Amino acid sequence: MSKKDRMGKTTIYDVAGAAKVSLATVSRAINNPEKVKPETRERVLNVIEELGYKPNAFAKGLASRKSTTVAVLVPDMSRASIAEMMNGIADIARVYKYSVLLYILDEEDSSEEEILREIIAAQVDGILYLNDEITPQQYDFLLNIEREQQIPIVLTNTTYHERDDIPSVSIDYERAGYEITRKLIEEGRKNIYMVSTVRKYMVNDLKEKGYLRAMEEAALTPQIMRTSGRITVNTEHFHEYFKHHSVDGIIAVRDSIAVSFINVARANDVRVPEDISVCGFQNTKYARLSRPNLTCVDVPIYDIGAVSMRVLTKLMNQEALDERIINLDHGIVSRDSTLND
Amino acid sequence: MSKKDRMGKTTIYDVAGAAKVSLATVSRAINNPEKVKPETRERVLNVIEELGYKPNAFAKGLASRKSTTVAVLVPDMSRASIAEMMNGIADIARVYKYSVLLYILDEEDSSEEEILREIIAAQVDGILYLNDEITPQQYDFLLNIEREQQIPIVLTNTTYHERDDIPSVSIDYERAGYEITRKLIEEGRKNIYMVSTVRKYMVNDLKEKGYLRAMEEAALTPQIMRTSGRITVNTEHFHEYFKHHSVDGIIAVRDSIAVSFINVARANDVRVPEDISVCGFQNTKYARLSRPNLTCVDVPIYDIGAVSMRVLTKLMNQEALDERIINLDHGIVSRDSTLND
DNA sequence: CTGAAAGCGCTTACAG
DNA sequence: CTGAAAGCGCTTACAG
Numbered sequence: 001m002s003k004k005d006r007m008g009k010t011t012i013y014d015v016a017g018a019a020k021v022s023l024a025t026v027s028r029a030i031n032n033p034e035k036v037k038p039e040t041r042e043r044v045l046n047v048i049e050e051l052g053y054k055p056n057a058f059a060k061g062l063a064s065r066k067s068t069t070v071a072v073l074v075p076d077m078s079r080a081s082i083a084e085m086m087n088g089i090a091d092i093a094r095v096y097k098y099s100v101l102l103y104i105l106d107e108e109d110s111s112e113e114e115i116l117r118e119i120i121a122a123q124v125d126g127i128l129y130l131n132d133e134i135t136p137q138q139y140d141f142l143l144n145i146e147r148e149q150q151i152p153i154v155l156t157n158t159t160y161h162e163r164d165d166i167p168s169v170s171i172d173y174e175r176a177g178y179e180i181t182r183k184l185i186e187e188g189r190k191n192i193y194m195v196s197t198v199r200k201y202m203v204n205d206l207k208e209k210g211y212l213r214a215m216e217e218a219a220l221t222p223q224i225m226r227t228s229g230r231i232t233v234n235t236e237h238f239h240e241y242f243k244h245h246s247v248d249g250i251i252a253v254r255d256s257i258a259v260s261f262i263n264v265a266r267a268n269d270v271r272v273p274e275d276i277s278v279c280g281f282q283n284t285k286y287a288r289l290s291r292p293n294l295t296c297v298d299v300p301i302y303d304i305g306a307v308s309m310r311v312l313t314k315l316m317n318q319e320a321l322d323e324r325i326i327n328l329d330h331g332i333v334s335r336d337s338t339l340n341d
Numbered sequence: 342m343s344k345k346d347r348m349g350k351t352t353i354y355d356v357a358g359a360a361k362v363s364l365a366t367v368s369r370a371i372n373n374p375e376k377v378k379p380e381t382r383e384r385v386l387n388v389i390e391e392l393g394y395k396p397n398a399f400a401k402g403l404a405s406r407k408s409t410t411v412a413v414l415v416p417d418m419s420r421a422s423i424a425e426m427m428n429g430i431a432d433i434a435r436v437y438k439y440s441v442l443l444y445i446l447d448e449e450d451s452s453e454e455e456i457l458r459e460i461i462a463a464q465v466d467g468i469l470y471l472n473d474e475i476t477p478q479q480y481d482f483l484l485n486i487e488r489e490q491q492i493p494i495v496l497t498n499t500t501y502h503e504r505d506d507i508p509s510v511s512i513d514y515e516r517a518g519y520e521i522t523r524k525l526i527e528e529g530r531k532n533i534y535m536v537s538t539v540r541k542y543m544v545n546d547l548k549e550k551g552y553l554r555a556m557e558e559a560a561l562t563p564q565i566m567r568t569s570g571r572i573t574v575n576t577e578h579f580h581e582y583f584k585h586h587s588v589d590g591i592i593a594v595r596d597s598i599a600v601s602f603i604n605v606a607r608a609n610d611v612r613v614p615e616d617i618s619v620c621g622f623q624n625t626k627y628a629r630l631s632r633p634n635l636t637c638v639d640v641p642i643y644d645i646g647a648v649s650m651r652v653l654t655k656l657m658n659q660e661a662l663d664e665r666i667i668n669l670d671h672g673i674v675s676r677d678s679t680l681n682d
Numbered sequence: 683c684t685g686a687a688a689g690c691g692c693t694t695a696c697a698g
Numbered sequence: 699c700t701g702a703a704a705g706c707g708c709t710t711a712c713a714g
Binding site for chain 3: 011012024027028031055056059062064065
């Protein structure tokens with residue numbers, strides 16, 4: 001009988017039998033190798049290899065009360081940042097042998113609370129929370145889960161004001177907003193608008209704050225225009241703007257919004273970057289496919305995912321964290337949609 | 342003690358005690374309501390509600406040998422199509438109360454086999470396989486899993502030649518390739534190139550087949566250029582092409598490749614669509630952000646995800662399938678990168 | 683329609 | 699360093 005033929009059906013008893021030890025020893029050889037004599041360990045491990053044995057995850061979870069599973073709670077998956085973050089999360093999860101349960105928040109599906117209950121029932125060891133529209137109630141609910149259920153949580157790519165009750169991994173969006181605004185100011189731009197979203201995302205809030213700070217410092221009038229994320233809606237909205245406002249700088253909270261804006265500008269015979277500087281946030285593929293190429297804040301999305309998963313593993317192991325609000329470094333990529341003297 | 346305070350810690354014994362029945366009855370009230378007297382059921386269900394009881398997923402999985410969990414195996418998550426498919430999958434999974442375990446195939450991480458073993462150990466009830474680079478060995482391995490482990494599998498957004506041993510949900514990419522090629526031929530294009538990928542994806546293979554069929558039918562010489570998916574590499578590659586070839590039509594297997602091509606064309610003073618028609622596949626955001634807007638095959642990505650999850654639920658319930666190779670309808674969106682008389 | 687009991691495949695004190 | 703045994707929280711024949 002080849003390995004394949006009973007792949008996955010082998011139990012710990014089979015291994016114990018074949019290795020002529022008790023099942024307790026098999027368990028130890030796997031989970032606490034240092035507690036079993038090298039020869040025995042060797043023998044057991046060989047049998048495991050030979051039989052293609054994989055512990056039954058349910059039995060293990062039930063007995064140990066640990067699942068080696070984490071839940072990742074995300075809003076709409078098709079946002080470019082989320083997908084790339086998942087890559088970072090999955091890679092690190094794999095290194096630390098955690099499985100990833102994916103929960104996608106549905107627009108209509110009102111109840112995030114219900115999903116969190118599900119997550120708890122699933123007995124996950126930790127939660128990665130990627131939703132950056134956090135209300136005070138949601139924050140409290142999360143905090144309650146962390147405290148009562150003893151399930152560690154990490155906020156990924158967002159922070160909640162300055163609170164560190166729940167650790168977070170992100171970049172300093174306020175500073176990034178400030179820096180990119182400074183850049184346009186130094187180019188000599190005066191009428192710099194920030195194009196943000198109608199919906200209130202924590203991260204966009206921070207970008208706005210940084211923008212406001214830079215504008216005020218420079219004694220310029222800040223102007224925030226709010227738009228939906230949808231291309232057609234934005235397009236119309238921007239057309240309207242060109243009729244009624246004079247603008248020479250645009251900072252969009254997302255690359256794709258910046259690209260939409262560039263398209264409308266050119267359709268209105270406004271030259272980018274001669275007449276107007278445009279920049280975005282994230283450094284996605286959109287930025288490189290746009291003409292002119294988009295200047296933007298470079299957000300290390302993959303790393304944010306990876307690091308937050310790493311932080312979560314530490315929490316799950318009861319290890320102490322050096323800092324609870326972790327801001328990774330970001331950059332600014334200067335391309336052709338700004339003046340860059 | 343409020344509901345929240347022990348959310349998730351309540352066991353079936355607590356419920357049984359409070360409802361004054363045995364745990365067997367509680368279990369039945371949940372899983373086979375018709376087997377318990379209405380009054381009793383009512384009482385039990387009320388207690389469950391009151392205590393905020395959620396069955397422990399591990400105990401349930403261990404005892405029942407069913408996990409109500411499906412594994413989704415995907416290549417690189419950041420491909421636009423994958424993310425959107427996940428939305429469809431997650432929505433339907435939620436409707437049928439399945440949890441989704443996410444497994445991302447790593448470039449370096451050679452061993453897909455190893456991951457599949459993990460998936461089996463996780464005791465999933467079904468597998469959605471979204472990887473469209475299938476080798477004969479991989480197909481056999483999957484088939485073996487389906488047979489030996491009795492785990493239903495569905496191929497999502499791909500098919501394997503014409504085999505239906507493993508059901509698949511996709512669109513008819515061969516036909517789509519044919520149709521989009523016909524479109525350019527009808528515009529009067531003669532030197533139509535297909536830009537495909539270096540790596541061999543099943544779906545791109547099918548697109549190529551359709552392209553070849555249309556070209557041969559029209560007695561035109563088919564020319565396939567293979568490129569990587571990476572923007573910088575493509576850009577250089579395309580520049581080279583303009584020097585040495587005369588081209589008046591381009592069908593790219595992905596929107597983003599088409600957009601790269603448009604950019605290079607314009608940089609070489611080739612007008613789109615006057616001098617050359619360009620089209621892509623998928624109808625992503627790239628297509629709408631590009632200038633000119635990109636004509637492309639419209640692939641119902643969300644639906645492909647949703648339907649394949651639905652098909653999987655049927656298989657997991659031992660329901661019969663009307664057809665094992667399901668091709669959803671696709672469309673062609675005519676925009677400004679082609680002539681569209 | 684309901685309950686007592688075995689069993690799912692592990693982990694983990696407890697002895698030795 | 700190793701084994702016997704209890705227990706994790708459910709499901710499911712089997713009786714009644």
